[in-house]
Amino acid sequence: MQPDPSPTSPALAFSDEWWGEYSRLTEEAMALDPADRPAWLACLAPHLAPLRDALVTFLRELDAVQTGGYLETPAALSTGAAPRHSERVAGQRIGPYTLLRALGAGGMGEVWLAQRADGAYQREVALKLPHAHLLAGSVRERFLRERDILARLAHPHIARFYDAGLDDSGQPYIALEAVHGQPITHWAREHTLGLAERLDLFAQVTDAVAHAHGRLVAHRDLKPANVLVSAQGVRLLDFGIAKLLADGTAGDTALTRADALLATPAYAAPEQTAGGTVTVATDVYALGVLLFELLTGTTPHAVLKSSGLAAGDLLASNCATPALATEAGSTPKAWRQRLRGDLDAILAKALATAPDARYASVADLAADLRRHRADKPIQARRITAWTRLAKVVRRRRTAVVMAALLCASLVAGLAGVLWQAREAQAQARRAEAVKAFLLSVYRANDPRIASDTPRGQISAKALLDASVGRIDSAFAADVKLRIELLRTAADIYRELGDEASFETLQARQLALVREHFGPLHDNILDDAVERAARAAARADTRCGALLQQADDLLRVARRDSGPLRGHWWMARSICLRQQAGTEAERHTALKAARQAFADAPATERGRVTVLMELATEASHAGRHADAVALNRQALQQAEANPERDDAEVQTIHGNIALTLQQSGDLAGAEAAFAISAAIAERTTGADARQAWVPAAKRARTAHLAGGRERALTAFDAVLARLPPEAANDSDAQQVREDWAERLSAEGRPLLAIPVLESVERAYLRAPPNDFALRRLRRHLGDAYARAGQASDARRVFTAALAEFEARDVPGSQATAAARERWGRFLLAQGDVVGAQAQFTTVVERAGERRWSHAALAHAGLARVALAAGRTDDAAKHADTAWTTWGQKQGFFDIRMEPYLQRVRAAVLAAQGQAAAAQALRDEALAASRRYDAPEAPSAQRLLHLDL
Structure with missing residues (x-):
């Protein structure tokens, strides 16, 4: 009986009465050779026309399955790549599981990362789901059989079976261990594994397959995509077309024949493609193909197709590609020599055309590989006495080698001395060239030579400027060293903020790399990822296009994992900050980045x-x-990190300080900023741009906490360090913004406005990050409002609030701060209704969070109630504001407290408590005189509530 389709599955273009006929025709199509299917479809009887479109779709998906297995892209389990189309959505419930994200999809079904949702236990699984419209006939039987097969297997190198069942709509599912790894061939390449390490991995595969055979299960689709490797070792996947070796029923025979056709052709045994009987020997053949590819970088099928050789003429030692040998840390010649002999013979036996000529079991194949590694005679061939003697010598190599060393030492010693002499000469030539270059660099500072600049006062940057132009000529004979010096000089210019010089040198070194080492050299790939990351950090809208260019290069270079791909994922996460509602995608990208760095050395930043x-x-x-x-x-x-980067350590302390400031720990924040500034001063110097921002942030934090005098003294010191040429420097702009924002906050908006306007223009040209402009506009609007420039304040406030709403996390404190300040402005302009709406929104969105801006919003509502003569409501809001302030969470400015006191005083006065009101006004005035500028209205007796 046909199950109800999933609510999200595409509807088939025929009515229910055709399901029986459709099931029969799909069975018939699966038994045909792929080349015969178009003619079969064309010859369908006219009365079957209603099924034609559905059968076309089915045959297209069947072709995908037969070339790629259950999933169209099996590697999706390791890369996290999403399928091109899904009939389900994240968050959907399947039985007791909630779908998290799609891992892959193909003609037969989908695989999703899912999580147990019924509270029974916490576990992420790979949930295998067949397409709803295929759940008829053998497809359902095959899926159910896979469930039964997996339940038999329990082995550390086989993906664990957890659960299976039907959900309420009739959708079958199988819950498997979620394996986050790479196909075995990719893992070997990415980790530059040598021969011994590759054979170690393969031994884990044979253990897993032997276990399955011991449970009377033949896998029948062994290939790299179904053998994933992670730091935890090998996991064998996808028993979707596996066969129970002991099951010989008639019904299974038809299913077996169809399943045999689903095997991947390049890895299928001859009897499997011919529709013959499947035995243990079928998996032995596939293991032989897998080992062949692991050792040579290609498959026997590909070699035979390109060379025209017969299978019996194929030797692994003639097929090893130079690229694979290099990846494995060997030379092509040495690699071929290691494959020739035993491994050739083992592969020839495993890949024999006749099943009887192959190894009788996977255990026998594994045993022969162990004998080879122990230098013992193998079963795969008969060996001569000389070969046997050679193996005996290898097993007792210590004694033989000690004797042979005496004869070989003179020859080897002489060769070694000659090689070392040549190497020493090359190193000496390189050292002399570098020494001569460095001497020429510092000769510009020689006091004995006349110069426009007094000797001893020429800066390091000036020395660099005078020298980089000679790198090409000084190292014309050593391309690698020339590239390295150009790249190092470019990096230095970038750190110094000299973008023009960086771009010039970077272009020179990349041109050399392309000319001598091709378009996929690490320097080219690094540059592509770095450009995307820098664009993302600057909130440049081109970051998406640059990310795509970098992704294309990485894919061509087969760099889908590892640190460089990790940096790409990080750049993607930062780029996504420009788009609202991408929090989940950003987090997924960062998780992928963290995974990419998991196996990186400690020195990988x-x-x-x-x-x-x-x-x-x-x-x-x-x-x-x-x-x-x-x-x-x-x-x-x-x-x-053994290669500790103090600039990085400084940045982290600054980040900790910013977070502590946002959490309301101003004392902790100031201390962390002090550490960051001290590190910068020790490394780059107090006058360097790296030291400006942490010093200014420390001053701002002190001002927020009420330490006005020391904050202004610190601001004066850092502002004095800004050179005239730093007018357009993003760090200098952030320093000026912090200083001017504090001038406005303490009651000197007319001094702040020109500075903030200048910073706004700079941010419009090149924002330092994605949130800088809206933050700046909130500060500029506040300054306009304090200065009485209402039209400018309205224009800037509305632009800032719109951007906060569109770009910030929903319900963030930063958005609440912008909205509450807008409400206060509206109240000062007499728009009581508009102000009340803004204050109410802040309070509702804050919920139970005790933000300082929620306290301000309650104070605003108290003022609204006072204006309407509702004294009791005003008192309630004023009390809530004061309670919230006493329990405040998150960012605050100590100057908020006197404002709240003045609101409470106004409520007390309205209640007739004149003495208590005056006492509170006096307390607020004393605090404002401590915290604000002497000329500020808040520091006078002019205690207006619109400030």
Whole structure:
């Protein structure tokens, strides 16, 4: 009986009465040779016309299955790539599981990462789901049989079977271990595994297959995509077309024949493609193909197709590609020599055309490989006495080698001395060239030589400027060294903020790389990813296009994993911040980045950077404790790095400080900013741009906490360090913004406005990050409002609030701050209704969170109630504002407290409590005189509530 289709599945273009006929025709089509199917379809009887479109779709999907297995893209389980189309959606419930994200899809069905949702236990699984419109006839039987087969198997190298069943709509599912790995051939290539390590991996595969055979299960679709490797070792997947070796029923015979056709042709045994009997020997043949590919980088099928050789003439030692040998840390010649002999013979036996000529079991194949590695005679061939003697010698190599060393030492020693002499000469020539170049660099500072600039006062940058033009001529004979010096000089210019010089040198070194080493050299790939990352960090709208260009290069270079791909994922996460509603995608990208760095060495900086980016995401979401914890974890890794980067350590301390500031720990934030500034001053110097921002942030934090005098003194010091040429520097602009925002906050808006307007123009040209412009506009609107420039304030406030609503995390404190300040402005302009709407929205969205801006919003509502003569309502809101302030969470400015006191005083006065009101006004005035500028209205007796 046909099950009800899934609510999200595409409807088939025929009515229910045709299901029986459709099932019969799909069975018939599966038994045909793929080449015969178009003619079969064309010859369908006229009365079957209503089924034609559905059969066309089925045959297209069947072709995908027969070339790719259950999934159209099996590697999706390791890469996390989403399928092109899904008939289900994340968050959908299938039985006791909630779908998280699609891992892959093909003609037979889909695989989703899912999580147990009924509370029985916590576990992520790979949930295998057949397409609803195929759940008839043998497809359902095949799926149910796979469930029964998997239930028999329990082995550390076979993906674990957890659960199976039907959901309420009749949708079958199988829950398997979620394996996050790479196909075995990809893993070997990415990790540059040598021969011994490849054979170690293959031994895990044979163990798994032997276990399955011991449970009377033949896999029948062994290929790299179904053998994934991670740090935990090998996992064998996808028993979708497996066969029970002991099952010989008639019904199974038809299913077996159809399943045999579903095997991947390049890995299928001859009897399998011919529709013959499937035995243990079928898997032995597929293992032979897998081993062949693992050792040569290609398959026997591909070699035979391109060479025209017969299967019996094929030897692995003649097929090993130079690229694979290099990847495995060997030379093509040495690699072929290691494959010749035993491994050739083992492969020839495993790949024999006749099943009887192959190994009798997988255990026998594994045993022969162990004998080979132990230098013992193998079963795969008869060997001569000389060969046997050679193996005996290898097994007792210590004694033989000691004797042979005496004879070979003179020859080897002489060869070694000659080689070392040549190498030493080459190194000496290189060292002399570098020495001569460095001497010429510093000769510009020689006091004995006349110059426009006094000797001893020429900066390091000036020396660099005078020298980089000679790198090409000085190292014309050493291309690699020339490239390295140009790249290093370019990086230095970038750190110094000289973008023009960076671009010039970068272009020169990349041109050399392309000319001498091709378009897929690491420098080319690094540059593509770095450009995308820099564009993302600047909120440049081109970051998406640059990411796509980098992705194309990485895919061509087969760099779908590893640190470089990790940096790409991080850049994608940052780029996505420009788009609203992408929080889940950003987090997924950062998880992929963290996974890409999992096996990287301790010196790989991406391992630290990804933690910093995860911390930033947590901070944006208001999870300040998580952000601090992630940053402290990043700090620990950065300080443990053997190649410690103090600039990175400085940045992390600054990030911790910002998060502490946003969480309301101003004392902790100021201390962390002090550490960041001190590191910058020790490394780059107090006058360098790297030291400006942490010093200014420390001053701003002190001002927020009420330390006005020391904050202004610190601001004066850092502003004095900004050179005239830094007018367009993004760090200098951030310093000026912080300073001017504090001038406005303490009651000097007329001084702040020109500075903030200048910074706005700079951010419009090149914003330092995606949130800088809306933050700046909130500060500029506040300054306009304080200065009485109502039309300018209205224009800037509305632009800032619109951007906060569109770009920030929904319900963020930053958005609440912008909305509450807009409400206060409206109240000062006499728009009581508009102000009330803004204050109410802030309070409702804050919910139970005790934000300082929620306290301000309640104070605003108290003022609205006073204006309407509702004294009791005003008192309730004023009390709530004061209680919220006393329990405040998140960012605050100490200057908010006197404002709240003045609101309470106004309520007390309205209630007739004149003395209590005056006492509170006096207290507020004393605080404002401590915190604000002497000329500020708040520091005078002019205690207006619209300030």
